[in-house]
Amino acid sequence: xxxxxxxxxxxxxxxxxxxxxxxxxxxxxxxxxxxxxxxxxxxxxxxxxxxxxxxxxxxxxxxxxxxxxxxxxxxxxxxxxxxxxxxxxxxxxxxxxxxxxxxxxxxxxxxxxxxxxxxxxxxxxxxxxxxxxxxxxxxxxxxxxxxxxxxxxxxxxxxxxxxxxxxxxxxxxxxxx
Numbered sequence: 001x002x003x004x005x006x007x008x009x010x011x012x013x014x015x016x017x018x019x020x021x022x023x024x025x026x027x028x029x030x031x032x033x034x035x036x037x038x039x040x041x042x043x044x045x046x047x048x049x050x051x052x053x054x055x056x057x058x059x060x061x062x063x064x065x066x067x068x069x070x071x072x073x074x075x076x077x078x079x080x081x082x083x084x085x086x087x088x089x090x091x092x093x094x095x096x097x098x099x100x101x102x103x104x105x106x107x108x109x110x111x112x113x114x115x116x117x118x119x120x121x122x123x124x125x126x127x128x129x130x131x132x133x134x135x136x137x138x139x140x141x142x143x144x145x146x147x148x149x150x151x152x153x154x155x156x157x158x159x160x161x162x163x164x165x166x167x168x169x170x171x172x173x174x175x176x177x
Contacts, residue, residue: 027128029152033057033144034126039099040092040114041106048148051090056175057144058091058166060157061129063136065097065105065115073139073159074109080163081112087167087176092116096124096137141166143173151175 027034036059037047051057060077062070074093077084084091094116095102102115124130129137139159143152151173158165170176 027126027142027150027153029150031150033059033142033148033150034123036116036118036123036126038094038116038118038123040116041099041103041111042114043103044114046090046092046114046116048144051146052148053146056089056146056151056170056173058089058141058170058175059116059127059144060091060093060141060162060166061124061127061137062093062095062139062159065095065101066108069139069159070095070105071109073157073162074105074111074115076160076162076164077113077166078110080167083167084113084163087170089170089175091166094118094123094137096121096130141169143169143175145173145175 033048035048037045040046048057060073062073064070077093092114096118098119099117102117106115118124121130124137127142129140138155139157141154141157142150145151152169154165154169
């Protein structure tokens with residue numbers, strides 16, 4: 001009897017965990033964007049709610065600070081900052097690295113935009129960029145309108161062209177309007 005109860009508990013636990021994982025990875029265009037509030041490399045805390053009704057938001061997740069692809073991506077954003085700022089949308093990169101590491105990383109790539117930190121992975125899980133078997137986020141970019149609705153998800157980010165691609169996508173989605 002105890003074995004059956006233990007087995008039932010295990011089955012229910014696994015079912016709950018897999019349902020939670022499935023929900024996190026199921027974020028799609030048209031869904032409300034998960035709320036976030038994360039510390040930035042600029043020393044400020046940035047929350048999605050701060051932009052509601054004011055501007056669109058681009059949230060570009062990257063796997064790990066100081067790795068080649070992530071360095072290229074953030075350098076692309078730094079090089080394209082004039083074009084990005086001209087769009088009048090808030091844009092951030094984000095990782096699950098500690099804030100101090102992201103601050104050093106931001107300095108190393110001359111980032112004039114906030115790199116957000118989510119070391120507890122709660123926001124990353126809500127966006128579905130981390131999941132079972134993956135310790136670091138996927139390199140995915142989310143496009144959120146000023147009402148907090150996901151309008152685009154890029155799961156095939158070209159790190160070297162990230163800024164150009166974001167500018168084109170923001171214009172295509174009319175997030176700056």
